Amino acid sequence: QVQLHESGGGVVQPGxxxxxxxxxxxxxxxxSAIGWxxxxxxxxxEGIAAITRRDGHPYYETSMKGRFTISRDTAKNTVYLQLDNxxxxxxxxxxxxxxxxxxxxxxxxxxxxxxxxxQVTVSS
Numbered sequence: 571q572v573q574l575h576e577s578g579g580g581v582v583q584p585g586x587x588x589x590x591x592x593x594x595x596x597x598x599x600x601x602s603a604i605g606w607x608x609x610x611x612x613x614x615x616e617g618i619a620a621i622t623r624r625d626g627h628p629y630y631e632t633s634m635k636g637r638f639t640i641s642r643d644t645a646k647n648t649v650y651l652q653l654d655n656x657x658x659x660x661x662x663x664x665x666x667x668x669x670x671x672x673x674x675x676x677x678x679x680x681x682x683x684x685x686x687x688x689q690v691t692v693s694s
Contacts, residue, residue, distance in 0.1 A: 572596045572668040572683045574604075579664060579688030582656055590651040590688060592666030599623070601668035604649040606640060607678055608662035608690075615665070617676035621649055631676050656692045663687040 578590040592604060605620035619630045619640040628640045639652040649666060665688075667681035674680050 572598065572601050574666050574668060574683060574685035576664065576666050576685040576688040579690045581691045581693065583694055584657055584692055586656050586692070588653045588656065588690060590653065590664055590666075590690075592649045592651070592685060594647040594649065594668070598647050600671065601683070602671050603669045603674040604642070605667050605669060605674065605676060605681055606638075606649075606651045607665045607667060607681075608660075609665070609687075610659075610662040613662075615678045617678065618664075619651065620669070620674060620676055622674075629676065653690070656690070658692045658694075661691050661693070663689050 573596040575593045603620045603622045606618040607615050609615040617631045618634045618638055621628050621640045621642055626642055637654045642649045666685050668683040669681050
């Protein structure tokens with residue numbers, strides 16, 4: 571089983587940047603990809619990006635390309651999500667999750683293990 575812990579959220583002004591971290595612990599080889607998701611109040615959870623464990627290749631939800639960047643530091647067992655030029659509509663709880671070895675995508679049902687989330691609020 572994989573445990574995940576997010577950090578790095580906060581309250582920022584429009585146009586600001588944040589870098590979220592997702593620290594992976596437990597059986598750190600027991601997943602195929604790490605994904606980032608977000609959920610705003612009253613909305614469904616939506617996928618942002620994922621990065622594969624085997625080769626670190628990034629994948630993005632089409633609508634999320636441009637302002638968000640996923641990366642990793644394998645030595646630290648950490649996956650990052652860089653958020654640039656933040657807008658009020660980016661306000662949400664951001665989660666990281668681990669997909670099983672059987673496969674992955676950018677839909678929340680494809681992920682088994684989840685962190686507790688970190689709040690990002692963009693407001694002037």
